[in-house]
Amino acid sequence: MTEDMTGAPREPGSQWYDNEAGPLVRPYAMTGGRTKPGPTGVRFDLIALVTLDPAAPDVDDDLALGPEHRALIGLCRTETQSVAELAAGADLPVGVVRVLLGDLLELGRVTVSRPVPPAQLPDERILREVIEGLRAL
Numbered sequence: 001m002t003e004d005m006t007g008a009p010r011e012p013g014s015q016w017y018d019n020e021a022g023p024l025v026r027p028y029a030m031t032g033g034r035t036k037p038g039p040t041g042v043r044f045d046l047i048a049l050v051t052l053d054p055a056a057p058d059v060d061d062d063l064a065l066g067p068e069h070r071a072l073i074g075l076c077r078t079e080t081q082s083v084a085e086l087a088a089g090a091d092l093p094v095g096v097v098r099v100l101l102g103d104l105l106e107l108g109r110v111t112v113s114r115p116v117p118p119a120q121l122p123d124e125r126i127l128r129e130v131i132e133g134l135r136a137l
Contacts, residue, residue, distance in 0.1 A: 030068050030096050037102025042112070044098045046084040049113045052076040056109045064107075068092060068100055076110060 037044060075081060075089045087097040104110045
C-alpha cells in the first residue's frame with residue numbers, strides 16, 4: 001500500500017484528487033511566487049474596469065505570456081470587464097488575477113479605469129433636483 005501526500009494509506013491505483021477537480025496548479029506557480037502586481041505598485045480594485053488595449057500587439061507573437069495571461073486577454077477581447085468578473089471568468093483567485101493584470105498592464109496589453117471615489121460623485125440632493133427639473137419640463 002502506498003501513502004498519499006498526508007502520509008495516510010492509499011489503495012494502489014487510486015488517485016489523490018477527484019476527477020472533477022482537474023489538474024492542480026498552485027496560485028504561486030501561476031504568478032512566479034509574486035503577490036503584488038508588478039513594480040509599478042498598481043492596486044486593482046474589484047470593480048476596476050479592464051479593457052484590451054487596441055494598440056497592443058497580437059497575443060500570439062509574445063512568448064512571455066502564460067496561458068493564464070492569454071485567458072484574461074481572451075475574456076477582455078469580447079468586452080470590458082471588472083477585475084472580479086475576470087477572476088470569475090478565468091476561474092482564478094482574485095489575488096492571482098491582480099498580479100497577472102499587473103503584468104499585462106506593464107506590457108501595454110490592457111488599460112485599467114479606476115472607479116470614481118464616492119467623494120467625487122454628485123450629491124443625492126443635486127440629482128433629485130435635476131430629476132424634479134426634468135419632470136417639470
